[in-house]
Amino acid sequence: MSIAERRERQRAERHELIVAAACELAEAEGWEAVTTRRLAELIDYSQPVLYSHFKGKADIMAAVAVRGFEELAARLRMSKADVAGEPDILRHVCAAYLDFARSRPVIYEAMFVLPTRIKFASEQTPAALRAAFAELLAALGPNREMAEFRAEVLWSALHGMAVLERSGRIPPSGAASCLNVLVQTFS
Amino acid sequence: MSIAERRERQRAERHELIVAAACELAEAEGWEAVTTRRLAELIDYSQPVLYSHFKGKADIMAAVAVRGFEELAARLRMSKADVAGEPDILRHVCAAYLDFARSRPVIYEAMFVLPTRIKFASEQTPAALRAAFAELLAALGPNREMAEFRAEVLWSALHGMAVLERSGRIPPSGAASCLNVLVQTFS
DNA sequence: CACTTGGTCTAGCAATGCTAGAAGTATTGC
């Protein structure tokens, strides 16, 4: 059994390696530079090994996206740690969301913009995605009335802001004011 | 001169034809079905004529997007016509925005999601895009305080809602409630 | 040491966006 285990472990390591390489390459040169050939070259294997791990390129990108959801959820969770006062929690969580979108633009792209077709409202929804949503829900305070929908709309607004900011529609100088308006609006 | 004019007119017509064909094909089979070959076949010309009108495929998609902005602006303008009472204006404009995103999903995709790289915050910003923004601004009422930013955030929220709704994150049954929350939040 | 099993690579397919140079067609000057 030990030999099968070792193989399994090596496979898992290579799986990691592929996702990490895709992540790195995308962050360095954008998603259009992420081709199966370059990816294979980066991990020192030939193309077909990629397809023994993933169904296709979209599958690899989805894996990167899931990792992104994990990091987002973690960041949102952390952002509450610094703050004690309740009204400031929302602001910090929102700021953390936008910071994530700013600091990991290409991963954010993989998570939401690109047609990776991650299932959102199904049992297959990644746990990390649910966790991130739960953080937003919690940040809205103890008022349970329509809480789910308010969280949806909050997420919508955050996502929209992130996209518009990235495309230059919201200038850097205005981002803070936008955040103010957003937080005030949802308090 | 008349002959040059005729040529110019014919070119303009063919320009129209290309954009219309791209629009139709995208709506029928999605953007990944829009290839230069199929487009050429649809307009009964060979591929290179496309490149005598547009710099490339992205340019064609950008043209479709601009057309989309025009329709969106028109719809937002129209949505106010039915309503007299002021508080209801915001609701109708928001509903019109979401209706547009629902009824023209692939054009909406070209407008915001796909990497068409339309300039947002520059002089080259399409007039139609400015017009659409102006409609949102007006719908927020006469309160001029931070009006621009509030309009940005509103657009952000609407865009986010449209995307999340499309990806299934917001079920059809919940869309109305979301809209309610949104309108109430921004009143 | 043969031999089976399973992983890896070489080579190539079909489709893509895009382009150079040939071929054709309308317009103009004589």
Place this chain on the structure above:
DNA sequence: GCAATACTTCTAGCATTGCTAGACCAAGTG
């Protein structure tokens, strides 16, 4: 009317993409 010119359009093909079949090879087994 006819050759020369200017402009348009097409044929053919390049480089690159995602993906795969079948050859190759090495590790593990009797």
